[in-house]
Amino acid sequence: MKSVLTMLFAAFLISTSSVWVRLAELAPSVSGFYRMAIGGVLLIAICLFQKRRLWVSGQYLSQLFLVAVFFAADLWLWHRSILYVGPGLATVLGNFQVFFMTLFGVLFLNEKIGWRFLLGLALTFFGLFLLVGMHWSELDADYRMGVFYGIATALAYTGFMLSLRRVQGQKGALTAMANLGLMSVMCALILLLEALLTGQNLMITTVTALGSMLALGVLCQVIGWVMITRTMPLLPVSIVGLLLLLQPALSMVWDVLFFDRPMGSNDYWGLLLVLSGIYLATLKARRQKATHN
Numbered sequence: 001m002k003s004v005l006t007m008l009f010a011a012f013l014i015s016t017s018s019v020w021v022r023l024a025e026l027a028p029s030v031s032g033f034y035r036m037a038i039g040g041v042l043l044i045a046i047c048l049f050q051k052r053r054l055w056v057s058g059q060y061l062s063q064l065f066l067v068a069v070f071f072a073a074d075l076w077l078w079h080r081s082i083l084y085v086g087p088g089l090a091t092v093l094g095n096f097q098v099f100f101m102t103l104f105g106v107l108f109l110n111e112k113i114g115w116r117f118l119l120g121l122a123l124t125f126f127g128l129f130l131l132v133g134m135h136w137s138e139l140d141a142d143y144r145m146g147v148f149y150g151i152a153t154a155l156a157y158t159g160f161m162l163s164l165r166r167v168q169g170q171k172g173a174l175t176a177m178a179n180l181g182l183m184s185v186m187c188a189l190i191l192l193l194e195a196l197l198t199g200q201n202l203m204i205t206t207v208t209a210l211g212s213m214l215a216l217g218v219l220c221q222v223i224g225w226v227m228i229t230r231t232m233p234l235l236p237v238s239i240v241g242l243l244l245l246l247q248p249a250l251s252m253v254w255d256v257l258f259f260d261r262p263m264g265s266n267d268y269w270g271l272l273l274v275l276s277g278i279y280l281a282t283l284k285a286r287r288q289k290a291t292h293n
Helices: 002-015 017-024 028-049 058-085 087-094 097-108 115-131 133-138 141-168 176-197 207-234 237-244 246-259 265-281 283-292
Strands: none
Touching (some): 002 017, 028 176, 058 141, 087 246
């Protein structure tokens, strides 16, 4: 029960990340930079305090850099999607990485898909149609672009997950916390360079923005992810997947409560179908992982 509550609390913390991005009202790459810089420095400090290794080789670091590139792209796209379509829908769209991960497995790893995945895919796309497709012609150009940014976020996150899995699967790999800390710092530098090259203002001028960036870096990037990585091995993977669906669901709730997102019956049904479809589509992968463990 304690592990379930811990995972629920971690999902709750991470679900607020899109809210902090919206509240800060900073340029997208700037908020991403502060999140990764604060989180990365804290994670590395924890590793140093616990005397964990932070070095393997130059080749290993270059592979982690690729992970950072994908995550920087993920934040670049996701933060822009948040600005255009709101925290809720942007987070839901980002969770489409489930389908891109499976597609990669089918195309390159000779994995097979079953009826659960196909049913989940159908439910998800019908739910997405209810959320945005029914009124697509009435949406303005920015909103449409935000939807595309959200789907592209899922693609970038897929690249992040695949490249991180490759790094962590190596013999003699660093701990998950060390990998996350180093990756976060490199990601922060990438986003900082992009922000400087595009002339984005790096100054934090309001208390709200400062508090939002601290919450994003400490609560979401460090506490939330550390709780998840430590708790996942203690629970059945099917339960983990179900509990983590709380994140996109709560992100939509926060969007309605704090940013006055209008929600009709079609939106509620659409959200329910999307979340159900994502869960169904990942059942096979979770069962295989559970058997393997």
